[in-house]
Amino acid sequence: MDSISRRRFLEQSLLTAMAGVASVEVARTEPLVARRRVAANDKVRIAIIGMHGRGLDHIKGYLGLADVEIVALCDVDSAVVPFALDMIDKKGMPKPKVFQDIRELLAMKELDAVSIATPNHWHSLAAIWAMQHGKDVYVEKPISHNVSEGRRTVETARKLNRICQAGTQSRSHKACRDAMEYVHSGKIGKVTLSRGLCYKPRNSIGKVTGPQMPPSSVNYDLWLGPAPQKPVERRQFHYDWHWQWDYGNGDLGNQGIHQMDIARWGLGKEGLPNSVLSLGGRFGYVDDGQTPNTELSFFDYGDSHLIFEVRGLKTDGLEGIKIGNIVYGTEGYVAFSADYGKASAFDNSHVKMMDFSGGGDHFANFIGAVHSRKASDLHGEILEGHLSSALCHLGNISYRLGTPQPFNEKTKAFGDDKDAYETLGRFEQHLTDNGIKLAETKYMLGTRLKFDSRSERFRGNSQANALLTREYRKGFEVPEKV
Numbered sequence: 001m002d003s004i005s006r007r008r009f010l011e012q013s014l015l016t017a018m019a020g021v022a023s024v025e026v027a028r029t030e031p032l033v034a035r036r037r038v039a040a041n042d043k044v045r046i047a048i049i050g051m052h053g054r055g056l057d058h059i060k061g062y063l064g065l066a067d068v069e070i071v072a073l074c075d076v077d078s079a080v081v082p083f084a085l086d087m088i089d090k091k092g093m094p095k096p097k098v099f100q101d102i103r104e105l106l107a108m109k110e111l112d113a114v115s116i117a118t119p120n121h122w123h124s125l126a127a128i129w130a131m132q133h134g135k136d137v138y139v140e141k142p143i144s145h146n147v148s149e150g151r152r153t154v155e156t157a158r159k160l161n162r163i164c165q166a167g168t169q170s171r172s173h174k175a176c177r178d179a180m181e182y183v184h185s186g187k188i189g190k191v192t193l194s195r196g197l198c199y200k201p202r203n204s205i206g207k208v209t210g211p212q213m214p215p216s217s218v219n220y221d222l223w224l225g226p227a228p229q230k231p232v233e234r235r236q237f238h239y240d241w242h243w244q245w246d247y248g249n250g251d252l253g254n255q256g257i258h259q260m261d262i263a264r265w266g267l268g269k270e271g272l273p274n275s276v277l278s279l280g281g282r283f284g285y286v287d288d289g290q291t292p293n294t295e296l297s298f299f300d301y302g303d304s305h306l307i308f309e310v311r312g313l314k315t316d317g318l319e320g321i322k323i324g325n326i327v328y329g330t331e332g333y334v335a336f337s338a339d340y341g342k343a344s345a346f347d348n349s350h351v352k353m354m355d356f357s358g359g360g361d362h363f364a365n366f367i368g369a370v371h372s373r374k375a376s377d378l379h380g381e382i383l384e385g386h387l388s389s390a391l392c393h394l395g396n397i398s399y400r401l402g403t404p405q406p407f408n409e410k411t412k413a414f415g416d417d418k419d420a421y422e423t424l425g426r427f428e429q430h431l432t433d434n435g436i437k438l439a440e441t442k443y444m445l446g447t448r449l450k451f452d453s454r455s456e457r458f459r460g461n462s463q464a465n466a467l468l469t470r471e472y473r474k475g476f477e478v479p480e481k482v
């Protein structure tokens, strides 16, 4: 794009932004609609928001439930709608209404619930708006783009008595639930360390030389929503936003949030940690991605800790696990598979003690709670989603406040934490195995940040506290108070 067309594009974007704000009533902070009581034999009338990738799984999931009717679809990209309509038509279900703007969708009275599968930067705002309009909510992981808006999502659900399910579906899998019961009943002794592993090779997203035009089928102003007004700076419009901080949270907040949720669940802690330290980098290629493709995060809970490893280059697994979890106790450990359908417990001599298996239906669990009106029936109640999402955000904040560090200078950042140094050693080895010349390479060593779980604020670090929220674009502000 040359500089004239770039300027025109930016001007056009701003005009579109202003038009969007002017033409649609801005959502209020107070509840607008009293919700209908969905009787036991009534169908729950639901809308799917965002349907390029994961939203199609939502449609499939709800089409499989007899007590649900998909009455509306909402996407800012008109090109993705025909496929979704076709899925519904093929099931012989009535044609849903189609919307582009969430705010117009939420004005629909004949709607009980929404299921949100937009990019991360929209999750909390869409969920909060929906709850304010009397709807129950299923919101994809991570449930927030930053810690503060996640807390506000929880507060909205509490204040307005809404059912709000976080989209970490492992919570509904029998294998995970049974294995967690085993862990929490003390069968592996006292839990001392919970490991989350996200070894998922990711390719370069390429590098563009300047601002790109969004696809013509996309209302870019609505796609941006709460994010700053900036042109597209990546080759592939959909999905690759995961690797740009304005919209995504890196792989820690993409695949990683699933394993982070299981790791925190295994640890059995109610709150957030006392401190966090992350390190890593985007190794192996230079592209438009900003988030690390390789990131180690260490969370200190006082008497136990959580270590999370993201590896985006090729690697062997740890104990045969590439994506999964290992929860260690004083008397054994439990390993969890990538598909959440299997887990196994071992004693400290590596003798298998127990296998766990079985899946579950997270969408059905949500619909069940919409009927019962009991948030306690939810397997992934929004508070759980908030805390696990917040851990990913804390890890990323530490990383983003880091300083470049040569690999050949042994860091003292971990004190006498043997588990941390062991993890760092394996991390360095896998980079070497991928041809990264450590002697010539620096990584980002994050700041160790102290955290107060009660106030959900960092202790004595204003830079870190500033990253707990964001500046919201006018018309798309997450309400300060709910």
Ligand SMILES: NC(=O)c1ccc[n+]([C@@H]2O[C@H](COP(=O)([O-])OP(=O)(O)OC[C@H]3O[C@@H](n4cnc5c(N)ncnc54)[C@H](O)[C@@H]3O)[C@@H](O)[C@H]2O)c1
Pocket (backbone or CB within 6 Å): 049, 050, 051, 052, 053, 054, 055, 074, 075, 076, 077, 080, 100, 102, 117, 118, 119, 120, 122, 140, 141, 142, 167, 168, 169, 222, 223, 224, 225, 237, 238, 239, 240, 253, 254
């Ligand atoms: N639980 C899981 O296993 C799982 C799996 C994959 C993705 N996800 C989550 O689902 C979400 C979507 O992921 P994806 O891979 O489908 O992303 P994607 O970028 O491929 O698709 C997102 C869709 O949302 C639409 N959209 C954007 N803003 C919107 C708005 N304001 N209103 C309506 N539609 C809007 C886009 O046009 C696009 O069609 C992400 O948050 C991701 O983390 C969860």
